[in-house]
Amino acid sequence: MEVRRFMLTVPDERSRPQPGEVLLAERWQPKLAESGPQQGNRFRIVLLSQPAPASAHVSSPNVAVLTPSHPIETHTRVSEPPLVVLATGASSKARK
DSSP states (O other), X not given: OOEEEEEEEEEOTTSOEEEEEEXXXXXXXXXXXXXXXXXXXXXXXXXXXXXXXXXXXXXXTTEEEEEESSOOOTTSOTTSSOEEEEEESXXXXXXX
């Protein structure tokens, strides 16, 4: 199964650039969340076009998996359906 990888740099709370990666995949694969970000990256975001099974688990820090509540077609924008988020290592503090 094909996994597309993109680099993404976002500023942190002090406006310092933080490199990361975004992976696009059709279906859940445990290796997408177990291995964590590649060396040199601070985070990994995994976007799926098929719902993840209930047994899906993220075990690596700084990894977020976004999965739709129902399958989406490849020509549909990823942000359209409601998403379920699985994440570890992310801050839960609200910004003021």
